[in-house]
Every structure is written in C-alpha cells, then in structure tokens.
Amino acid sequence: MGPDPAVAAVRAAVRPGLTGPVLVACSGGADSVALAAAVAFEAPRAGVAAGAVTVDHGLQPGSAERAGSTAELLRGLGLHPVVVRRVEVGTAGGPEAAARAARYAVLDRAAADHGARIALGHTRDDQAETVLLGLGRGSGPRSLAGMAPVRGHLWRPLLDLPRATTRAACTAQGLPVWDDPHNTDPAFTRVRLRHEVLPLLEDVLGGGVAGSLARTAALLREDCEALDALAAAVPDPADCTALAALPAAVRRRALRGWLLAHGVPDLAAVHLHAVEALVVHWRGQGRVDLPGGAGVVRASGRLALQGPPARRSTPPSEEPHP
Numbered sequence: 001m002g003p004d005p006a007v008a009a010v011r012a013a014v015r016p017g018l019t020g021p022v023l024v025a026c027s028g029g030a031d032s033v034a035l036a037a038a039v040a041f042e043a044p045r046a047g048v049a050a051g052a053v054t055v056d057h058g059l060q061p062g063s064a065e066r067a068g069s070t071a072e073l074l075r076g077l078g079l080h081p082v083v084v085r086r087v088e089v090g091t092a093g094g095p096e097a098a099a100r101a102a103r104y105a106v107l108d109r110a111a112a113d114h115g116a117r118i119a120l121g122h123t124r125d126d127q128a129e130t131v132l133l134g135l136g137r138g139s140g141p142r143s144l145a146g147m148a149p150v151r152g153h154l155w156r157p158l159l160d161l162p163r164a165t166t167r168a169a170c171t172a173q174g175l176p177v178w179d180d181p182h183n184t185d186p187a188f189t190r191v192r193l194r195h196e197v198l199p200l201l202e203d204v205l206g207g208g209v210a211g212s213l214a215r216t217a218a219l220l221r222e223d224c225e226a227l228d229a230l231a232a233a234v235p236d237p238a239d240c241t242a243l244a245a246l247p248a249a250v251r252r253r254a255l256r257g258w259l260l261a262h263g264v265p266d267l268a269a270v271h272l273h274a275v276e277a278l279v280v281h282w283r284g285q286g287r288v289d290l291p292g293g294a295g296v297v298r299a300s301g302r303l304a305l306q307g308p309p310a311r312r313s314t315p316p317s318e319e320p321h322p
C-alpha cells in the first residue's frame with residue numbers, strides 16, 4: 001500500500017526541487033511540519049543534504065520550549081543540522097512586520113552559512129490571501145503576482161497545494177503540530193480573510209476560489225516578468241524621447257530600475273509618477289524631490305539625478321511575503 005494521498009502529494013511537490021542542499025524553515029505549524037517530513041523523506045533518495053531552521057521570536061510565553069520541541073521533532077525526522085535561533089524582535093512597522101524581518105534575516109544568514117536553499121511552507125491558500133490583500137490595497141501586478149515559487153535562495157514548493165493537504169499529511173503521519181493563536185485572532189486582516197472572506201467567496205463563486213486566485217497570481221507573474229525584461233532592455237532610461245515612446249507599463253519599470261540603480265531608496269508610486277510626468281507631461285516643471293534627499297530634473301531632453309552621493313541599493317523586495 002502506498003502512502004496516504006496527502007502525504008504523497010506533499011512529497012511529490014518537493015521532489016522536483018531537491019537538487020541541492022536545503023534547510024526547511026519550520027515554525028512547528030502544520031504547513032512547515034508537513035514540508036519538513038516530505039523533505040526528510042525525499043532528500044536522502046535524491047542524494048541531497050537536508051536540515052532545518054526554527055526561529056524563536058520570543059513573543060509568546062513558552063516560545064523557547066516550543067522551538068525546542070519543534071527542533072526535537074525535526075531531528076526525529078532525520079533532518080540535520082537543525083538550527084534553533086532566538087531573535088530580538090523590534091517594533092518597526094508593527095510586531096508582525098518586525099517578527100517577519102527578524103525571521104528572514106535569520107533564514108538568509110542560515111542559507112549563506114550552509115550554502116543551502118531555504119524551503120518555506122507557504123500554501124496555495126496563503127497565496128490566495130496574499131492576492132486578496134493586494135487587491136484590497138489597490139496594488140499593482142507585481143504585488144498581485146504573489147509569492148514566487150523560487151526567489152533567490154527562497155523556495156516555496158507547496159504553493160500549489162491547499163492548506164488542508166498539509167494538515168491531512170501531518171495527521172496521517174501522526175506528526176504533532178502547533179497552532180499559532182495568531183492564526184485565529186480576528187485582529188489580523190489575513191485571519192479574517194482566511195476565516196470569513198474566502199469561505200464567503202467560495203459560497204458565492206463556487207469552490208476552488210483559492211486555486212483560481214493562485215492561478216491569477218501565476219499568470220500575473222509571467223506578465224510581470226515579461227514586462228520587467230522589456231524594461232531592463234531599454235538602452236538609455238534617461239532619454240525622454242525614447243521613454244515617451246514606450247508603453248506606460250514598460251516606461252515606469254525602466255524609470256524605477258534607473259532610480260534604484262542610482263541608489264534612490266523607498267521609491268513610492270507618487271514619486272515614480274512625478275518623475276514620469278517630467279517625461280510625458282513636460283511643461284518645464286522643476287526638480288522632483290525623492291526620498292533620501294535626491295531629486296530628478298529634466299534638461300535638454302534627458303533626466304538627470306541630483307542630490308546626495310548615490311548609495312547603490314539592492315532593489316527592495318516588492319514581493320509580499322508573509
């Protein structure tokens with residue numbers, strides 16, 4: 001008899017991506033425990049090293065004990081090494097955002113230390129919630145494209161699987177999972193989307209809404225990547241005549257890329273539109289001020305950056321990863 005269908009589905013989702021060392025980011029929740037078990041099963045068969053990282057945010061009573069028991073579970077699955085890190089969570093942007101920033105910093109470091117990819121347990125339902133959040137905020141396609149299956153060293157093999165499958169896989173294997181009380185706290189928008197909005201949408205639009213939203217994200221991702229490639233190929237993104245002839249979606253991307261390449265941080269849509277107006281609504285307007293003290297002027301048909309010495313910034317991740 002083969003494995004339970006849910007277990008088989010999670011294993012099948014991880015199998016094709018096991019091409020090199022991997023560390024599973026595991027919270028102790030159902031998604032990442034199911035992921036850890038599947039990786040632990042498949043990695044030896046693929047001949048790759050597989051460990052895990054668990055982060056203790058220190059935000060809830062008993063969090064250290066929980067991180068400890070999660071680590072024990074991960075070791076019991078055969079993953080090695082199992083890294084446990086306690087982080088100090090600041091307050092910048094709110095506790096959730098601060099915890100996420102601290103967690104990704106640990107995961108980035110672990111990836112570098114071990115030369116490994118980081119496997120994350122985001123599911124199709126997480127993706128659907130991300131798309132809905134973006135729609136509600138009036139976000140652009142880059143944000144509506146949701147989380148990427150692979151981005152740098154981050155790998156999300158479960159994005160096509162429903163959350164119910166990860167939970168079923170844990171139950172079938174008798175794996176203990178921790179239910180984060182935050183995941184049922186209606187104070188969080190994402191929680192209300194999960195428990196109130198998505199079920200209502202399913203009721204009105206029919207089942208499979210989460211899958212449809214995830215599919216929309218995947219389609220938008222393809223379109224975004226194509227537009228990004230067109231923008232990256234613009235030979236001179238400071239030449240106003242050439243910029244004006246481009247479709248707006250390509251022009252804005254080219255301008256954004258040009259500004260980021262010159263170290264302009266924290267670029268908001270309002271800044272980008274003001275710079276774009278220098279190109280397409282030119283009425284002799286003056287300098288457009290940008291964050292960080294820089295500015296852009298138009299002179300002799302070209303854009304020029306003014307201001308403090310450029311600090312080359314890495315493009316900020318616009319990807320809305322929870």
Ligand SMILES: Nc1ncnc2c1ncn2[C@@H]1O[C@H](COP(=O)(O)OP(=O)(O)OP(=O)(O)O)[C@@H](O)[C@H]1O
Nearest residue numbers: 025026027029030031032053054055120121122322
């Ligand atoms: N404390 C943590 N330590 C390590 N990895 C984490 C931690 N919290 C979250 N992650 C990783 O980020 C993913 C998404 O986290 P999020 O809190 O949104 O989880 P979730 O969808 O409830 O998943 P899970 O059921 O695994 O907790 C998790 O599946 C896991 O891979």
